[in-house]
Every structure is written in C-alpha cells, then in structure tokens.
Amino acid sequence: MKKSINILFFLAIAAGLVGCNNGNDRKSGKGQGGLATNAAERVYVAPGEHDEYYAFMSGGFSGQLSVYGLPSGRMLKVLPVFSQNPENGYGYTEETKPMLNTSFGFVPWDDSHHPDISQTDGVLDGRWIFINGNNTPRIARIDLKNFATEEIIEIPNSAGNHSSSFITENTEYVVAGTRFSVPIPQEDMPINEYKGNFKGSLTFISVDQETGRMGIKFQLIMPGFNYDLSHPGRDKSHGWFFFTTYNTEEAHSLLEVNASQNDKDFIAAINWKKIEEYVNNGGGKMVPANYAHNVMDEHTHTATSTMLKEVLTVNPLDVPGAVYFLPTPKSPHGCDVDPTGEYIIGNGKLSADLTVHSFTKMLDAIENKKFDGEAYGIPILNFEDILAGVVKQPGLGPLHTEFDDKGNAYTTFFISSEVVKWKVGTWEVLDRQPVFYSVGHGMIPGGNSRKPFGKYFVALNKITKDRYLPTGPELTQSAQLFDITGDKMELLLDFPTIGEPHYAAAIPADMIKNNSRKIYKLAENKHPYAAFTNSDTKVVREGKNVHIYMNMIRSHFNPDNIEGVKVGDKVFFHITNLEQDFDVPHGFAVIGANNAEMLIVPGKTETLVWEPKQVGVWPFYCTDFCSALHQEMQGYVRVSPADSDIELSWSLDED
Numbered sequence: 001m002k003k004s005i006n007i008l009f010f011l012a013i014a015a016g017l018v019g020c021n022n023g024n025d026r027k028s029g030k031g032q033g034g035l036a037t038n039a040a041e042r043v044y045v046a047p048g049e050h051d052e053y054y055a056f057m058s059g060g061f062s063g064q065l066s067v068y069g070l071p072s073g074r075m076l077k078v079l080p081v082f083s084q085n086p087e088n089g090y091g092y093t094e095e096t097k098p099m100l101n102t103s104f105g106f107v108p109w110d111d112s113h114h115p116d117i118s119q120t121d122g123v124l125d126g127r128w129i130f131i132n133g134n135n136t137p138r139i140a141r142i143d144l145k146n147f148a149t150e151e152i153i154e155i156p157n158s159a160g161n162h163s164s165s166f167i168t169e170n171t172e173y174v175v176a177g178t179r180f181s182v183p184i185p186q187e188d189m190p191i192n193e194y195k196g197n198f199k200g201s202l203t204f205i206s207v208d209q210e211t212g213r214m215g216i217k218f219q220l221i222m223p224g225f226n227y228d229l230s231h232p233g234r235d236k237s238h239g240w241f242f243f244t245t246y247n248t249e250e251a252h253s254l255l256e257v258n259a260s261q262n263d264k265d266f267i268a269a270i271n272w273k274k275i276e277e278y279v280n281n282g283g284g285k286m287v288p289a290n291y292a293h294n295v296m297d298e299h300t301h302t303a304t305s306t307m308l309k310e311v312l313t314v315n316p317l318d319v320p321g322a323v324y325f326l327p328t329p330k331s332p333h334g335c336d337v338d339p340t341g342e343y344i345i346g347n348g349k350l351s352a353d354l355t356v357h358s359f360t361k362m363l364d365a366i367e368n369k370k371f372d373g374e375a376y377g378i379p380i381l382n383f384e385d386i387l388a389g390v391v392k393q394p395g396l397g398p399l400h401t402e403f404d405d406k407g408n409a410y411t412t413f414f415i416s417s418e419v420v421k422w423k424v425g426t427w428e429v430l431d432r433q434p435v436f437y438s439v440g441h442g443m444i445p446g447g448n449s450r451k452p453f454g455k456y457f458v459a460l461n462k463i464t465k466d467r468y469l470p471t472g473p474e475l476t477q478s479a480q481l482f483d484i485t486g487d488k489m490e491l492l493l494d495f496p497t498i499g500e501p502h503y504a505a506a507i508p509a510d511m512i513k514n515n516s517r518k519i520y521k522l523a524e525n526k527h528p529y530a531a532f533t534n535s536d537t538k539v540v541r542e543g544k545n546v547h548i549y550m551n552m553i554r555s556h557f558n559p560d561n562i563e564g565v566k567v568g569d570k571v572f573f574h575i576t577n578l579e580q581d582f583d584v585p586h587g588f589a590v591i592g593a594n595n596a597e598m599l600i601v602p603g604k605t606e607t608l609v610w611e612p613k614q615v616g617v618w619p620f621y622c623t624d625f626c627s628a629l630h631q632e633m634q635g636y637v638r639v640s641p642a643d644s645d646i647e648l649s650w651s652l653d654e655d
C-alpha cells in the first residue's frame with residue numbers, strides 16, 4: 001500500500017497546483033492566455049487563396065491521417081491508412097484490401113500516432129510521410145504526390161508499436177519501437193514470469209531512396225521495458241537514435257503504481273551506424289517470423305501482400321559500444337532532440353523538472369567509462385556526467401518538446417494544461433500559455449528536424465469540454481494554433497480534429513503542392529481488368545465469379561444494362577474512370593453491397609465485389625455529383641434464380 005501513496009500524493013499536489021495556477025484562464029480562455037488581438041486576420045485565408053502550410057495530423061483511434069491547411073485550420077482531406085474508409089472505398093475495394101493484410105489476417109483498423117515527413121540532410125523534403133499503427137504493429141508510407149497510402153509493413157516481435165515512426169535525417173531508416181515487451185518469439189507462458197523473460201524490440205526499417213520501399217534491416221532485442229517514444233540524432237548526433245523507456249521495473253500488473261517505483265528510468269541511446277556496420281558484415285541472427293509487407297503498384301493500381309518469413313535480430317551485447325542507457329527521471333514520455341543534435345530531452349511524466357542530456361558529454365562519458373552500473377549487460381551512464389541542464393519546475397506532467405528556428409523549445413504539459421517556452425542552453429523559462437485542455441503533443445512545422453520553419457505552434461489537445469457546441473457525450477478533440485514569431489506565444493485559433501491526434505507534422509505548402517498528382521494517365525494504366533474502349537467492355541463468367549469490365553465517363557456507365565447474373569454469384573465490378581481532367585472522380589454503389597461505395601479518380605481502375613442475394617432487377621449509380629446529368633449516371637443488373645439458364649449479356653443503349 002505504501003508505494004501507491006507516493007503517486008497519489010503527487011497527483012493530488014498536481015491537481016491542486018493546476019487549480020491555483022491557471023484557474024481563471026482555464027474557465028474562459030479569455031484571460032491572460034486568451035486571444036491575440038487581430039487573431040482573426042492572421043488566420044484568415046481569403047476564399048480561393050491557399051494556406052501556407054500543409055499539416056498532417058494523426059487520427060489516433062481513427063487509424064487515419066488528416067490533412068489540414070495552416071493557418072486557417074481548414075480540413076482538406078482524410079487520408080485512409082490503417083482503417084477502411086467508406087468515403088472512397090479504401091480497404092473495401094479488391095485493389096486496396098491487401099493493404100490491410102497482416103499475420104492476423106485482415107485487420108481493418110488501427111491506432112495511428114506519429115506521422116513523420118521524409119528528410120534530406122535533416123530538412124523536410126516532402127516526398128513521403130510515415131505513420132505507425134500502434135495496435136497491430138505496422139508502419140505505413142504515404143506518397144505525398146498521390147496523397148495515398150502506398151505501403152504498409154507489419155512489425156514482428158512487437159506489441160503496441162508506439163515509439164514509431166520516426167526517421168533519420170536522410171530517411172535512411174524509419175524506426176519502430178515496441179511499447180509492450182512480450183515473449184520473443186511469442187509463446188505460451190505464465191504472465192508472472194515477465195521479468196527477465198519478456199523482451200522489447202527496436203526495429204530499423206530501411207527505406208529505398210528511389211522508390212520509398214521499406215524493408216526491415218534489423219531488430220534490436222532489448223530488455224523487457226516499455227519503449228515509449230523516440231527521436232533520431234541529427235547533425236552531430238546523426239547515426240544515433242534515442243528511445244525513452246518506462247517500466248524499467250518490469251512490472252506486469254497495476255503499472256500505474258508498480259512501474260512508477262524507480263526514481264529514474266532510461267533513455268536508450270542506440271548507435272545505429274555501428275549496428276548497421278555489424279549487420280552489413282554478416283552480424284546478427286536470422287530468426288523465423290511471419291509478417292506482412294503490402295505494396296501498392298502505381299500502374300496496376302493494385303496492392304499485393306507478401307508474407308515474410310524471417311527477420312534479422314541483433315543482441316545488443318554482441319555489438320559492444322552500440323547501446324547505452326541514459327538515466328532519466330520518472331517515467332519519461334517524449335524523447336526529443338534539438339535541431340543542433342546536441343541536446344536530448346527526456347520529458348519525465350512524473351518529474352517536476354525537465355532533464356536535458358548532452359550528446360557531447362554522453363560521448364565523453366562513454367569514452368571515459370563513466371558508468372553507473374549496467375542493466376542486462378548494457379552500461380548505464382552516470383547521470384551527472386551527461387547532464388546538460390535542467391529546466392526547473394516548468395510545469396506538471398511534461399509530455400513532448402518541439403523546437404523553433406531561434407533556439408527555443410516548447411514543452412507541452414498535460415496536467416497543468418499549458419505550453420511552456422524555454423531557452424535551449426540556458427534552460428530559462430521564457431513564456432507559458434494555457435491550452436484548452438490537457439495538451440498531448442505540440443507541433444511546429446519542421447520542429448523535429450535540423451531546420452524548423454518556426455512561425456506556428458500547434459497544440460494537440462485531448463479535452464475540449466466547453467470550447468465547442470456540445471455534441472452529446474463524445475466531444476471533438478482539438479488543435480490550437482499559436483503564433484510564435486514574437487517573444488510571447490499568441491493564441492490565434494481553435495479548430496476541431498478527427499479522432500485523437502497524437503502527433504502531427506507540417507511542411508510549407510510550396511514543397512508539396514506543385515508536385516501533387518492531378519490524374520492517372522490512362523496510357524499508363526496496366527490494371528488487368530481495365531476497359532478503355534467499347535470493345536474492351538464485357539462480362540465474363542468463371543464458374544460462380546462474374547467479371548464485369550466496365551468504364552465510366554460523364555455521364556454514363558458502359559455497359560449499364562447487365563443480364564444473366566444469378567443468386568449465389570460473386571460479381572466483380574471492375575470499373576475504369578476514362579476522365580482525364582483534374583477533379584472528376586466518379587463513384588459507384590450498388591444496392592445491398594456488403595462493403596461500401598468506391599470512388600474512382602480519373603484514369604484509375606478499381607473493383608468492388610457484390611454478392612446478390614435476391615432475385616430482381618437491381619440498380620447501381622454514381623455517388624459523386626459529377627455533372628448536371630449526374631443523376632442520369634446509373635444502370636441495372638438483372639439477377640435471376642440460381643438455376644436460371646439466362647445467358648450473360650450486356651449493353652449500353654441496347655448496343
């Protein structure tokens with residue numbers, strides 16, 4: 001019982017302090033933390049004008065990624081990633097279903113947390129954005145030319161893929177770390193044998209610079225802690241990767257108490273260049289595994305899923321000098337590296353201060369063996385010898401730190417519900433602003449790269465309470481936009497978000513918009529069921545499978561009358577959108593389909609399966625208002641009894 005008292009006491013104090021610190025601001029949001037003057041003007045993007053930044057916000061439990069414009073806060077698109085999306089048929093069409101294949105079968109949902117945009121020389125380059133699936137461990141790559149998920153790789157030997165997906169400064173690797181330690185390989189064993197037996201994997205996925213293709217290079221098999229967040233070293237610390245840990249107690253029950261016993265947990269510092277070299281020279285152990293690698297082909301518009309059967313694992317003890325532990329107070333959550341690469345910030349959730357480690361001192365401590373014991377054979381560096389400084393009493397419940405272009409850091413505080421700006425190097429607190437309410441991540445465009453763009457800070461809040469019109473018991477979560485160009489942060493705007501955004505990433509619009517695809521060229525369409533001309537259109541029976549080769553153009557389907565389908569058939573509507581103009585998708589829906597509609601963009605072919613269950617004549621139609629004659633864009637399928645001998649036939653205007 002005694003051990004739980006400390007925690008409760010801490011939380012009670014925390015709650016008390018919140019009350020006296022911010023009581024007034026928190027109620028109205030219009031006190032000293034209120035709105036900047038002329039805020040409306042500063043976020044106003046006139047009709048027809050474009051926003052200055054794209055912001056990509058994780059959807060959390062929606063499993064998606066949403067695209068916003070900044071500073072307006074206008075939502076532009078939801079990009080389907082790990083969850084089926086009836087809005088465009090992602091995860092419902094035959095072409096996209098393989099994207100959601102895993103070793104557990106078809107998994108049409110996930111919990112997406114941390115988007116990270118690809119970089120070249122430590123600067124955002126706008127090629128791809130990566131995001132993690134937390135629940136069934138996966139990493140996705142979204143192409144920022146197509147704004148489409150093009151690849152998903154499952155992570156074996158992982159569970160709660162949370163310290164992911166962060167990339168190195170030339171996008172050499174995207175990294176995935178396990179939150180839960182588990183038996184590796186998985187096996188049937190008593191839970192109370194966790195300690196010493198469960199392990200945590202940190203996975204380094206290489207990225208092909210031409211195609212973006214991902215492949216697991218190696219998995220580091222670490223002690224059974226929880227690996228919470230991570231960030232790459234950059235500039236001088238390029239070649240290293242840092243992961244926060246909690247539950248170094250290796251508790252397996254009532255973690256809120258049992259994983260809060262140690263005064264310090266660790267940041268694991270991983271010299272991935274050293275491990276890469278070891279692996280390139282034949283090091284590591286190939287072990288059996290089973291994980292899906294799903295890739296979308298740009299020309300057939302079809303994803304394939306391949307099950308991979310082995311993965312290269314590395315025991316940290318086999319690569320001396322590659323892994324160290326940096327003691328970090330009280331269950332650190334965020335693990336952030338400043339733009340110079342010198343400072344590594346551990347945001348201890350239960351700590352009163354923010355701890356900043358020095359990379360230079362870390363190297364020196366390694367060199368001079370300034371160790372303070374070891375954990376499972378991994379050296380623990382001496383805390384005082386690597387400490388760069390402490391931000392004293394900045395707030396309560398620090399979660400994440402982001403950086404601007406002027407040497408300042410911005411840390412979010414969940415319990416005291418505020419963002420605190422402090423000076424990197426002097427550790428002095430420069431400003432604090434309340435947020436509404438309970439901020440998780442914060443985001444500055446480029447704020448986790450060598451070149452932050454500054455200008456805005458976006459707070460990603462968990463709770464909105466009174467900020468918007470009530471919508472029943474479930475309220476929206478929200479983002480708050482601050483102008484950070486002056487000495488004081490100025491609140492400009494609240495805007496609602498989709499799902500629960502954990503992290504977000506933003507980039508100047510110019511770095512993406514000119515590259516954005518307008519159409520898929522029909523001439524490059526290699527889909528095996530594409531139908532370009534009237535003579536390509538047909539209906540083919542293969543046993544109980546009926547394949548309809550159809551196309552669409554304003555404002556009809558070809559064919560639009562089909563007979564000879566029977567109850568018990570499986571009907572494949574393969575539809576090619578013949579339009580070659582920007583912004584002319586057509587949709588397709590058929591009565592009683594057990595999936596969704598599909599939205600087909602110009603030049604693409606997509607397939608929806610329909611299993612007619614009732615005899616009759618059933619309509620299908622275009623779901624996207626595409627012309628004045630959109631309502632005319634329709635057709636019929638005649639469905640006859642299973643034993644009928646009506647021949648297949650198809651027509652357009654009785655041809």
Ligand code: RUQ
Nearest residue numbers: 113399440441502
């Ligand atoms: S987390 S709110 Cu999933 Cu990044 Cu800290």
Ligand code: CUA
Nearest residue numbers: 586622624626
């Ligand atoms: Cu095509 Cu509406």
